[in-house]
Amino acid sequence: MTNKYLSYISDEHFLSCIENLHKSYTRAKANVSKKKFYSNKIDTIKLTFDASFNELDEVTLIKTEINRQIDKSINNSIGTFHEQILGGIKGFEVGNFSGFDIKASDNTLFADIKNKHNTMNSSSAESLFQKLATYADTYKKAECYWVQILAKNSFNEKWFGEINGKEYSHSRVNKISGDQFYKLLTGKDYALFELYTILPKAISDYLKNLKTEESENNSALEEIQTSSKESKRTILDEITFENYSYYLGFDKLE
Template identity: 55%
Template sequence: MKNKYVDFISDEHLLNCIANLHKAYLKAKNNITKKNFYSNKVDTIKLTFDAQFNNINQESLIQAEILRQIDKSINNSIGTFHEQILGGIQGFQVGNLSGYDIKSNDGTLFAILNFESLSQNIEEGIFEKLCNDAQFNKIASYYYVDFSSKNDSLEKWVIGNEESSESHKRVFKTSGNKFYQLLTGNEDALSSLQSKLPIVIRDYLKLPV
């Protein structure tokens, strides 16, 4: 039977991923309320200055900060959502305790997913890990998947400059879009998922058409 939503994962798996993300949204909203807002490390003195000097109602500032904290929590859950989606593609799985977010069932691909801007030192640390593991596992390719990058590409990862650079023939840096394409064989896989999300969410929530 043909899938209703996308062709690279089952409808059931996609709905399960949506359900998990919805639970994360509900948990985030329940965990950060006005009641426990002040129990967190909130600079109430700064909050007072912000309200007075910017001529903003303090209640509005509190609500905005609560939403910001919820949003920060949800960003991590969006990363988990992509892991679960990609792990549902035939031939691949979530990395679990492997040190990687996604890996192939046959051990020939390992990937670390990133969803925020990282410092150069952290990226270099990831690069070294991938290169070291590539030296040990001679049949696998390793990917650093940067969903935050505006550069839509898949290329050998090279760090350094023209005078001194490092790379490994089986270590790559890629965008989220290209990684979806790599795993599915469909260059429109990620955009297809994005376009179908309103329909999937409506079906999950059982909303009327």
């Protein structure tokens, strides 16, 4: 039976990956209360600049900041989506917090997947290289990869260089772009492009088959508006007061 969507994983698995990501979106958007919104301190100085330089009213400003927080959470889930897709290819599996993201069932490949090329600092890069080198040393036939789904170029090459003042190289530790890694695991040159082009249809089919639509309950803005009316502060002053009233002078906001 021919697959409807992708040639290298089953339709059932593909739709389950989309479903898992949709659930991540829903969780990220659901019930963004004031408490949750404040869980990471709000940079109200930056928001002051955003309001003036981007010509945003206070309500739009806070909605934008809420969406930024949601987006930050979802970015992590996009990497998981790629792991689940790749783990559905015959002969490969997902790590499930085992220290690697993807591996070959016969232990000839181990990979750590990053959604973007610039998500690691030098310490993280050093730690990742050492981890991949350990897999390569433990499994003598294994090729190990740092995968950059969104990379600056298309490449599949040995990873060597200077990290934190130390030179690192290993004959079987590599770095690879997303398109090349999809090609490597599927044997198809355009496997990632195939995913990109079919996504709109697959997502549309998935959404059509949803039995119920989860409702969002983002109460943060409403709660802040209510408390700002009670205190007679502007929305931005209310956020600043509630986040920094213990700072010198900030308790005087009116």
